[in-house]
Amino acid sequence: MSDLEKFRSETRAWLEQNCPPEMRKPMTSDGDTFWGGRNAKYSSDAQRVWFERMRDKGWTVPHWPKEYGGGGLDGEQAKIVRQEMAAIGARQPLTSFGISMLGPALLKYGTEEQKKEHLPKITAGLIRWCQGYSEPNAGSDLASLQTRAESDGDHYVINGQKIWTSYANYADWIFCLVRTDPAAKKHDGISFILFDMASKGVTTKPILLISGYSPFCETFFDNVRVPKSHVVGTVNRGWDVAKYLLQHERAMISGMGERGVGRPLGQIAADSVGADDHGRLDDAQLRSQIASFEVDEAALAAAAERAVDLAKAGQSHPAFSSAMKYYGTELNKRRYEILMSAGGIDALEWESDRSRGGARPRAWLRTKANSIEGGTSEVMLGIVAKRILDLPGA
């Protein structure tokens, strides 16, 4: 047996022994996601046990170095852990923007001191992070952001406003883009800085969305004092860090297109629509929509797997995550259009217990943000056209 096969069988056995049965069921609501943080809440004992076991194993982030609380696994091993978790339907033990966004940027651009300070608290689920990127006048044109950081001795004094800050009202710390040189060209005067959301002068205000949920906030900074040592990377070169982080954010968001809701779409549809005498879904158009969706979903899963393998082989294009982000989010919107059509009038109830508080229509509405957040589909296509295809202009 090769080392990898041995690792796979050990992983399978360990997961079998340690993943509680409740944590192998598909998630049914946002409350099933464990985010960690100072005010972490577990929705069940099983969730706590699963998180703690994975944390102690170093597998909240299997591929990060052990010294920062990761599992120290190489690419092949990490892929095996993912595959074996998927095989039993194991939930992610910890979800966090620290893992999917800040961590990779810190690993590349952070000082040793910054890595030692922040990464172990991310892997251990002690600190929950949020992202301070968009502003009211800096959406797709993110580099025109205006939140300013003025020098005052060893500190910066930060003033301005962010918007669409995901879960800012629950976050402990923020990684934030600020303008440190207002005189420079727009991409050249930005710095990437970290600070505690409990700092004096930080306030958040949730934004009510069409789904009825408020996952995003407006975030205000009023003379917030932050030590200069909290800048990641070089002062005024924060755009490099920001772009690198965005690649990871986009890769994460693209994964939404792959994330099934448990049962296959065809079966979910058959439950409400019914089948004809041949056992085929009794709505020929819907059936063909689902089939072609599932073709594309399987193809996207292969592409995601290949993207990881290409990166490992040093053959990937840095802008490819934009391609995946575009496709994954558009596909996820298709998934929910199909789910709404399959559910018919049952999928229209908004408040009843029967509908779990309108879980499906709210999730459907939530997906409409997928192709906006983290860079719109149009911005993604522009990046692909210019950076990968090298088309001229603009």
Added chain:
Amino acid sequence: MALVLTEEQTLLRDSARGLISDKAPVSHLRNLRDAKDATGFSRDLWKTFAEMGFSGLLVPEQFGGSGLGAVEAGIVMEEIGRTLMPSPFLATSVLAASALSRGGSEAQKAQHLPKIADGSLLAALAIDEGAKHRPLQTKLQAVRSGNGFKLSGDKAFVVDGHTADLLIVAARSAGAAGDRNGLTLFLVDPKAKGLAVERTAMVDSHNAARIVFDNVEVNADSVLGEVDQGYGLLDGVLNIGRGAVASEMVGLSEEVFGRTVMYLKERKQFGKAIGEFQALQHRAAQLYIEIEITRAAVLKALQALDTDLDKAGTAVSVAKARAGATATLAVQEGVQMHGGMGMTDQFDIGFFMKRARVCQELFGDSNFHADQLARGKGY
């Protein structure tokens, strides 16, 4: 298994690409078409294919081949797709070699496989009968007669049927059209009495034939595999062929796309390159993304075929459905973005459009394979 080519596979790709782009650019197909060439491909080039080991790529080593798998066949097919080279590779080296090495008796293998490997035997698979690919609907009758069978019925869209030295024919020996049981594969000599071959000139200038069987006598030794139980063998062979054609469509799509992007950078209107227009940039980007995702799905299917042929059906249907849709999009965008030039015979783009249409139909189009997927999942 990583979804990237290994070092050996990359070398194979480079050598196939070198040969094919050098000896058989699109002008090769154009010349054969314009000359109304009776063979429809170059026998000299096929000799070179044999010398380089391509014709016996899937033939087991003990019979003189390389004993490689679907991934390697796909690599060669992708290069064939880039230049639209007409070649016996699909019918002989992929389909017939797979059918014989998987279903053949020791005698059948020893008789035919070495000749496939050395390039001296051309073969063709005769499956389709109606307008659409429906292998289970096979009606061509195989009636027991003495020690053997008599075959009667029609076959269409037999790739390379006009030059084949050996036909592999799917026939119904029992049951009714639609039944999984009752299909038998036969090895048939095209010169047999009662067999008539009509070469059909197709839209893509590639080779195909209609074949009429009128009480064609075959003996018991010409059965390939088991009598009445041929569907399993046929389905596996077809899946290998589907993976190969999907690979051809990936190569075709990428080539059309590359030519189109180049045109977007060169062609000027309103005082600038048309590739500066966002309307075209976004469509080009979308097409690039479709091709990349399809490429991954196709490689996934080829690896699945090599890992466990019997379990590869879903991955193959995903690949063939995706590749058909992607190639259709690629050639349409290619012609549209080339504007009026794309409509001219002088420009090569039209050749790609014609070939893509044929590849769609070959062994089941996107609708067929999406339907297969849905049936497999029970809806």
